[in-house]
Amino acid sequence: MGIDFAGLLKEGARELGVELNGGQVGQFSAFKDILLEWNEKMNLTAVTDEAGFLVKHFFDSLSIERHIPVGAAVADVGTGAGFPGVPLLIARPDCRVTLMDSLKKRLTFLGDALGRLGIEYAGLVHSRAEDAGREDIHREKYGVTVSRAVADLALLSELSLPLVKAGGLFIAMKGPNAADEISRAMDTIIKLGGELSLVDRLVLPGAEIMGEEIERTILIIRKIRQTPIKYPRTSAELSRIYKKKG
Numbered sequence: 001m002g003i004d005f006a007g008l009l010k011e012g013a014r015e016l017g018v019e020l021n022g023g024q025v026g027q028f029s030a031f032k033d034i035l036l037e038w039n040e041k042m043n044l045t046a047v048t049d050e051a052g053f054l055v056k057h058f059f060d061s062l063s064i065e066r067h068i069p070v071g072a073a074v075a076d077v078g079t080g081a082g083f084p085g086v087p088l089l090i091a092r093p094d095c096r097v098t099l100m101d102s103l104k105k106r107l108t109f110l111g112d113a114l115g116r117l118g119i120e121y122a123g124l125v126h127s128r129a130e131d132a133g134r135e136d137i138h139r140e141k142y143g144v145t146v147s148r149a150v151a152d153l154a155l156l157s158e159l160s161l162p163l164v165k166a167g168g169l170f171i172a173m174k175g176p177n178a179a180d181e182i183s184r185a186m187d188t189i190i191k192l193g194g195e196l197s198l199v200d201r202l203v204l205p206g207a208e209i210m211g212e213e214i215e216r217t218i219l220i221i222r223k224i225r226q227t228p229i230k231y232p233r234t235s236a237e238l239s240r241i242y243k244k245k246g
Helices: 005-015 022-039 050-062 085-091 104-117 153-163 179-191 235-245
Strands: 073-077 096-101 122-126 142-147 164-174 194-203 215-223
Touching: 005 022, 005 050, 022 050, 022 085, 022 104, 050 085, 073 085, 073 153, 085 096, 085 104, 096 104, 104 122, 142 153, 153 164, 153 179, 153 215, 153 235, 179 194
Parallel strands: 073 096, 073 142, 096 122, 142 164
Antiparallel strands: 164 215, 194 215
16 A cells, blocks of 8 residues: 555654745656656666655655745755755745756756756756866855765865855755764865854654664854865865775
C-alpha cells in the first residue's frame, strides 16, 4: 500500500515552517516523477521510494528554507540531482536560484525538469565552484550559497564563500556528527571572510514513515568581509591539500 504523498508532503513542510499550495505540491510530485524517469537513463539518485523522496530529498531540502532571506539570489553549489535547489525554487518563487554543477549531463536533466515544471526563475551554470569563484560574473555576487554536497566543511567553505557577497550567507547541510568537522574548518572559514553564526540541529519530519529519525545539522556561516583574492585555489591545489588532510 502506497503512502499519501501529497498529504505527507504538506504536513512535513508545515512542520518545517513552509506552507505549500496545491500547485506547489503538484510540482514536487512532478519533479519526483521526472527525476525517476531520468534515473533510468543515468545515475542521479539512489533514493527511489516515495518515503525516501519525501524525507531524504524534499524535507531535507526544505529544512533550510527558513534561513533564506526574502528575494535572495541563491547559488546551489554542487547541486547534483537538484537538491536543495529545485525544492527551494518550488517553495520560494521570490528567490532566484542558480543550480551549479561540474557535470553537464546533470544540468541537461535539470534544464528538462525545470522546463516541464514551468520554472523560469532559475539559472543553470556548468562549472566547478572553484572556477566560478574566480570569475567576475559569479565572485561575491550571491546573497546566499547552499550546499548539500558530501565534502569536508573546510573544502565546501572554500568552494562556496568566494561566491557570497559581504553580508550574505553560506548554508552548509551536514549530518548529525558535525562537531569535529566544524572545529577543523574554523581557521579556513575565518581566512575566507566568514564567521559561524548558527548551528541548527533538527530531526527531519517523517520518522513514522521511514521507521527511523534522521538528524541534520545546518550550519549558517555569515560573510563578514571580502574573501582574499588568492581564494578559491585551483582544483589541483584543492585536491592536493584536502587529500593530504584526509
